[in-house]
Amino acid sequence: MRILLAGLLAATALPAFAQPGPRPNQDELVATLRTDALADEQAWRITEDLTTEVGQRLAGTEAEARARTWAVQRLTALGFAKVRIDDFDMPVWQRGREAAELLGPYPQKLAVAALGNSASTSEAGITAEVVSFADLDALRAAPADQVRGKIVYIGHAMPRTEDGSGYGVFGAPRRQGPTIASQKGAVGIVIRSIGTDREHRNPHTGVMNFADGATPIPAGALSNPDADQLERIFARGQRPTLRLTLVSKVTQGRSGNVIAEVPGRDPTAAPVLVSCHLDSWDLGTGALDDAAGCGIVTAAAKRIMDAGMPARPIRIVWFGAEEVGLFGGLDYRARYGKQPHHAIMESDFGADRVWKVDSRLGPEREAEAKRLQRMLQPLGIVPGSLTKTEGSDIGPMVADGLPGAALSQDGTRYFDVHHSPDDTLAMVDKKQMQQNVAAWTAAVAVLAGPVEVRPPARRRAR
Amino acid sequence: MRILLAGLLAATALPAFAQPGPRPNQDELVATLRTDALADEQAWRITEDLTTEVGQRLAGTEAEARARTWAVQRLTALGFAKVRIDDFDMPVWQRGREAAELLGPYPQKLAVAALGNSASTSEAGITAEVVSFADLDALRAAPADQVRGKIVYIGHAMPRTEDGSGYGVFGAPRRQGPTIASQKGAVGIVIRSIGTDREHRNPHTGVMNFADGATPIPAGALSNPDADQLERIFARGQRPTLRLTLVSKVTQGRSGNVIAEVPGRDPTAAPVLVSCHLDSWDLGTGALDDAAGCGIVTAAAKRIMDAGMPARPIRIVWFGAEEVGLFGGLDYRARYGKQPHHAIMESDFGADRVWKVDSRLGPEREAEAKRLQRMLQPLGIVPGSLTKTEGSDIGPMVADGLPGAALSQDGTRYFDVHHSPDDTLAMVDKKQMQQNVAAWTAAVAVLAGPVEVRPPARRRAR
Numbered sequence: 001m002r003i004l005l006a007g008l009l010a011a012t013a014l015p016a017f018a019q020p021g022p023r024p025n026q027d028e029l030v031a032t033l034r035t036d037a038l039a040d041e042q043a044w045r046i047t048e049d050l051t052t053e054v055g056q057r058l059a060g061t062e063a064e065a066r067a068r069t070w071a072v073q074r075l076t077a078l079g080f081a082k083v084r085i086d087d088f089d090m091p092v093w094q095r096g097r098e099a100a101e102l103l104g105p106y107p108q109k110l111a112v113a114a115l116g117n118s119a120s121t122s123e124a125g126i127t128a129e130v131v132s133f134a135d136l137d138a139l140r141a142a143p144a145d146q147v148r149g150k151i152v153y154i155g156h157a158m159p160r161t162e163d164g165s166g167y168g169v170f171g172a173p174r175r176q177g178p179t180i181a182s183q184k185g186a187v188g189i190v191i192r193s194i195g196t197d198r199e200h201r202n203p204h205t206g207v208m209n210f211a212d213g214a215t216p217i218p219a220g221a222l223s224n225p226d227a228d229q230l231e232r233i234f235a236r237g238q239r240p241t242l243r244l245t246l247v248s249k250v251t252q253g254r255s256g257n258v259i260a261e262v263p264g265r266d267p268t269a270a271p272v273l274v275s276c277h278l279d280s281w282d283l284g285t286g287a288l289d290d291a292a293g294c295g296i297v298t299a300a301a302k303r304i305m306d307a308g309m310p311a312r313p314i315r316i317v318w319f320g321a322e323e324v325g326l327f328g329g330l331d332y333r334a335r336y337g338k339q340p341h342h343a344i345m346e347s348d349f350g351a352d353r354v355w356k357v358d359s360r361l362g363p364e365r366e367a368e369a370k371r372l373q374r375m376l377q378p379l380g381i382v383p384g385s386l387t388k389t390e391g392s393d394i395g396p397m398v399a400d401g402l403p404g405a406a407l408s409q410d411g412t413r414y415f416d417v418h419h420s421p422d423d424t425l426a427m428v429d430k431k432q433m434q435q436n437v438a439a440w441t442a443a444v445a446v447l448a449g450p451v452e453v454r455p456p457a458r459r460r461a462r
Numbered sequence: 463m464r465i466l467l468a469g470l471l472a473a474t475a476l477p478a479f480a481q482p483g484p485r486p487n488q489d490e491l492v493a494t495l496r497t498d499a500l501a502d503e504q505a506w507r508i509t510e511d512l513t514t515e516v517g518q519r520l521a522g523t524e525a526e527a528r529a530r531t532w533a534v535q536r537l538t539a540l541g542f543a544k545v546r547i548d549d550f551d552m553p554v555w556q557r558g559r560e561a562a563e564l565l566g567p568y569p570q571k572l573a574v575a576a577l578g579n580s581a582s583t584s585e586a587g588i589t590a591e592v593v594s595f596a597d598l599d600a601l602r603a604a605p606a607d608q609v610r611g612k613i614v615y616i617g618h619a620m621p622r623t624e625d626g627s628g629y630g631v632f633g634a635p636r637r638q639g640p641t642i643a644s645q646k647g648a649v650g651i652v653i654r655s656i657g658t659d660r661e662h663r664n665p666h667t668g669v670m671n672f673a674d675g676a677t678p679i680p681a682g683a684l685s686n687p688d689a690d691q692l693e694r695i696f697a698r699g700q701r702p703t704l705r706l707t708l709v710s711k712v713t714q715g716r717s718g719n720v721i722a723e724v725p726g727r728d729p730t731a732a733p734v735l736v737s738c739h740l741d742s743w744d745l746g747t748g749a750l751d752d753a754a755g756c757g758i759v760t761a762a763a764k765r766i767m768d769a770g771m772p773a774r775p776i777r778i779v780w781f782g783a784e785e786v787g788l789f790g791g792l793d794y795r796a797r798y799g800k801q802p803h804h805a806i807m808e809s810d811f812g813a814d815r816v817w818k819v820d821s822r823l824g825p826e827r828e829a830e831a832k833r834l835q836r837m838l839q840p841l842g843i844v845p846g847s848l849t850k851t852e853g854s855d856i857g858p859m860v861a862d863g864l865p866g867a868a869l870s871q872d873g874t875r876y877f878d879v880h881h882s883p884d885d886t887l888a889m890v891d892k893k894q895m896q897q898n899v900a901a902w903t904a905a906v907a908v909l910a911g912p913v914e915v916r917p918p919a920r921r922r923a924r
Contacts, residue, residue, distance in 0.1 A: 063569070199888045201664070421573065426687040
C-alpha cells in the first residue's frame with residue numbers, strides 16, 4: 001500500500017493539506033486499500049482493548065458510560081474529527097441473583113439467565129410445576145387452565161444458518177412467549193436459549209417486552225443442554241417442579257451514541273454513515289456483539305482517512321443501547337434522520353467473513369451499486385439485492401427509506417455465542433475479521449466517493 | 463449375533479442352566495460379540511438415565527446416595543448377581559456462593575469455580591492485588607514478599623493430547639499451587655483452569671489438598687477466556703485487584719461402592735474386575751466423567767452375561783468418591799485388595815474411541831495378553847505395552863502389582879469438558895461410545911475365559 005501510494009505520489013508536487021490532492025485511478029486505489037486491509041491490526045486492537053479494558057457494557061449502566069469515555073479517547077487518538085457523545089436517558093434493567101433448580105422428580109440445578117425486562121422474583125424465587133410446549137404455536141393453542149399457576153417451558157431449538165435468518169421465527173419464543181404465557185396465567189417462563197450451541201451450558205439472554213396489559217412475569221432462558229435435560233424429563237412422563245429465582249431491578253440511566261468523522265472534501269455533502277453498537281449484553285464481554293463491528297467499521301474508516309480524503313464525510317457512530325431496544329438508533333434518527341445520508345451501514349453480526357453485499361441506493365445510483373458489488377467480488381463476496389438493505393440500530397432509518405448497503409456476514413456460528421457468557425475475544429477469528437475490514441474499506445471507499453491521496457508527510461501515524 | 467448363536471446352538475442338545483453349555487470357537491465368539499456391540503444401546507441408556515434422573519453426584523452428598531440407589535435398581539434390573547453397596551464414611555467439601563470480580567483497573571466479573579478443598583471465604587470475599595506467575599516453577603522461585611498478602615494467579619495453559627498426558631505437568635498448578643502460594647503468604651489463589659477448551663467460559667474444578675502445615679487458603683480456577691483476560695491486563699502493565707468469594711463448607715458424609723457380578727462357571731475363580739466411578743463433580747452432570755465409563759463397562763458385562771457364562775466371574779464396581787481422593791478405590795482395596803484378581807480394569811476417560819491397549823498380566827500370561835491385543839485390533843486399537851497398566855480408582859491396586867489391562871481412550875477433547883459445567887450428555891459421542899463397548903466386550907470376553915453359550919430360552923431380556 002505504502003509503496004503504491006508513494007508511486008502515485010511521486011509524479012505530483014503537492015499543495016498543503018485540504019487542497020486538492022492527486023486522485024489516482026479509483027478502482028486501483030480501492031483494490032490497493034482492500035488488499036492492504038487484509039493485514040489490518042486496528043479492528044482487532046479495538047476489539048481486544050474494548051473488551052479487555054471495559055468488558056461488558058450493559059446499556060445505561062456505569063459500564064457503558066466507561067465504554068463511552070474509552071471510545072472518545074480511542075477515536076480521538078486515532079485522529080478522527082468531531083468526536084462527541086449524543087446522550088439520552090433510558091430505563092435500565094439489571095439482573096441480580098439467578099438460579100433454576102428442579103425440586104422433583106430429579107433434583108438438580110439448571111443453567112439459566114433472565115431475559116431482559118423479566119419481572120423480578122424475590123430472593124426466594126417462585127416454585128411451580130413446569131408445563132412444556134414444543135413451540136410458540138403450541139403455547140398459543142393451549143387452554144389457559146393448562147398454563148395457569150405454572151411455569152411455561154418452550155423448546156423449539158434454533159438451527160444454524162449462514163444468513164442467520166433462523167433468528168426470526170426461532171427467536172419468537174423469547175420475544176412473544178413471556179407475554180402469551182402471562183396472558184394465560186403462567187407464573188413464569190423459561191425458554192430454550194435462542195442459541196445454536198447445543199453442547200455448552202451458555203444460556204443466551206436477550207430483550208423482550210411485555211405487551212400492553214400483560215402482567216410482567218419472571219422470564220429466563222435455559223442453556224441448550226439444560227433444555228435437553230428438561231425435555232428428557234418430560235419424555236419420561238414426569239411433571240417437573242422448578243424453583244426459579246430471577247432477581248432484577250429497573251432504574252433510570254443514561255446512554256449515548258459516540259460519533260466521529262472522517263472529513264470529506266465537501267463538508268456539506270451527505271455523509272456515509274458507518275456504524276456498530278458500543279453496548280453489549282452483560283453476560284460476556286460483547287466481543288462479537290458488537291465490539292468487533294466497531295473495530296471493523298472504524299478500522300475501515302481509518303484506512304481511508306490515512307490514505308487521503310474522500311469526497312464525502314464518513315460518519316462513524318458507535319450506537320448506545322442497541323441490545324435493549326435500539327435506543328441509540330432511535331435517538332440518532334430523531335436528531336439526524338431527516339438529514340440526507342449518502343448511505344447508511346452497520347456491522348452488527350460478529351466478525352466472520354462477509355459473503356454477500358446487498359444495497360438500496362435507488363435506481364438513479366445503479367452504476368454506483370454495481371461498482372460496489374464489483375469491488376467486493378475479489379473478496380469472495382457475492383452480489384445480492386440492489387433493492388434492499390438492513391441493519392440493527394439503523395433499521396428504523398432503513399424502514400424510513402434512507403439509502404444504504406449491507407455487508408452480510410457468515411452467521412453460521414454467530415448464534416452459538418450471541419448474548420451468552422461465551423461472547424468474548426476468544427471467539428473472534430482474526431483472519432475473518434480482516435476480511436471484513438477489507439470489505440468495509442472497499443465499500444466505504446466506493447461510497448464516500450473519489451479519494452484524493454494525502455502526501456506522505458501528512459499521513460497520520462497509526 | 464443371535465443368528466450366529468442360533469447356528470452354534472442348533473448342533474447341540476442343551477442341559478439345564480449352569481450345566482456345561484456349548485463352547486463355540488472362542489475367537490469367533492469374541493468377534494461376534496465385538497461386532498454386535500458396535501450397535502450397543504445399553505451404555506448410552508445408562509449414561510442418559512443416570513445423568514438425567516440423578517444429575518451431578520458429588521461424593522458423600524445425598525445426590526451420590528440417590529445415585530447409589532439408582533445404581534442398585536438398574537444393576538438388579540439388568541439381571542446381574544450379588545448387587546450390593548460397600549459403604550464408607552468420608553469428609554465432604556461442598557461449594558457455596560462463588561464470584562471473582564476485578565475491582566480495578568478494569569472492573570469486571572470473571573468466571574470462577576472453587577477447587578475441591580479450597581478454604582472458604584466469608585460471604586463478602588477477600589480483596590487483594592493479584593500477582594501473576596507463568597507456571598508453578600515461577601511461583602516456586604518467587605520471593606515470599608512478592609506473594610505475601612496477595613492473590614496468586616498461575617497461567618500455564620494445558621495443550622490437548624490424545625493420551626491426555628498433559629494432565630500431569632499442566633495439572634500441577636491445581637494440585638500444588640495452593641500449598642506453595644499459602645506457604646509464601648498468599649491470601650488466595652486462582653489458577654487457569656486445567657482444561658483445554660480455550661473458547662468457552664467453563665471453569666474446571668478438581669481436587670487439591672494442602673500439604674501438612676500449609677494454612678488452607680481460598681483456591682479457585684478461572685475459565686480459559688477469563689484467564690486470557692487477566693493475562694491481557696497484566697500484559698498492559700496493570701496490577702489488578704480482585705475480590706474473590708469462594709464460600710464452601712466441610713461436613714461428614716457417607717459414600718459407597720456399588721458392586722454387581724456376572725457369575726462365572728467357577729465361582730471360586732479370581733474375578734475380572736471392570737470398573738468406573740459413580741460420583742462426579744458438581745458443576746456438570748458427570749456424563750463423560752464418569753457415567754459413560756459405567757455405561758461402557760456395564761454394557762460389556764451385560765453382553766457377555768446375555769451370551770452365556772464365562773469361566774471366571776466378572777465383578778462390576780461403580781466406585782464412589784473417586785473425584786475427591788479415590789476413596790472408593792481405597793475402600794475396595796482395603797476389603798478385597800489382598801484377594802486374587804484375574805485382571806483389574808477401569809473406564810474413566812470419557813467415551814471417545816479406544817485407540818490402544820496396554821496390559822500387565824505377567825510373563826506367564828503372555829499368550830493371553832497377545833490374544834487380548836489381537837482381538838482388539840479389528841477395532842483399530844493398537845497394541846501397547848505388555849508390562850504396564852493403569853486406572854484411577856484401581857490405581858493403588860495397580861501400584862500394589864495386581865494384574866490388569868487398560869483400554870486407552872482418545873483424550874483429545876476430554877479435558878475440554880472434564881470437571882466443568884459442560885460435562886453433560888450433550889458431549890457424549892454415541893458412535894465412539896459404541897466402539898468402547900465393543901472393545902470392552904471383546905477384552906472382558908478374552909480375560910474372563912471361555913464363554914459357554916446359553917440356550918436361547920435362558921438368555922435374558924435386555
